[in-house]
Amino acid sequence: MIKNTLISKVFRRKRVFIVALVFCTVYLLYQLFIITSLSSAVTETEKVRVRERSKYLYVDPDDEEQAALKAKPRVNHFANDKVKSSKRKAKFKQPLGKIILGVSKYDFKLYEDKDSKFRCLKSGEEIPYNQVNDDYCDCQDGSDEPSTDACPQFKFHCVVKTFDGHESIPSSMVNDGICDCCDGSDEYLNRTHLSSPLLPQNGKSQPSNYKGPYLTPCIWRCG
Structure with a gap:
């Protein structure tokens, strides 16, 4: 009995x-x-954040923009054609065919190809010259991307000026479908975006004396 109980x-x-x-x-x-x-x-959320952030910090190369930059890299033929036909051509001392889109007229020499190297203007890093305007931020100060929207901390300098008289706009406004520079140089791809009730459809449909941002395609509107 005890044994059974134990078992x-x-x-x-x-x-x-x-x-x-x-x-x-x-x-x-x-x-x-x-x-x-x-x-x-969390990983998926982080990926989304990275993708969203990459739109402003490290943009993946856009096929259309890359093709435009590779075809005539860093040479502003848009400004060249427009300014040649303008009586104000004398204002530009630099050969217009050599203007680098978005570069301040005071910094032209800093963007010359010297020994296939480029020194970042403020942060001082030295990178291969072929990484200039490749749609990727290599310099901490963003100075290697004067013509693209890849570096939000940098400024795009209009060939002439903006409609409100400034010399530059945030790089994030480059090729966004809105003509902010009176010379149209900030929209060298002439991308067409959705219409906006706050802006004219395009410059061609407005009176020639209209002064203000408008949707692409851009035309010369510098007074």
């Missing part, structure tokens, strides 16, 4: 142990599943 107790303990083991295993697997799910969600 019964042992079996009960084993059953309790097995049940506890199964419960712990299920609990751990459940926790692992939760952690994995949360990790995946």
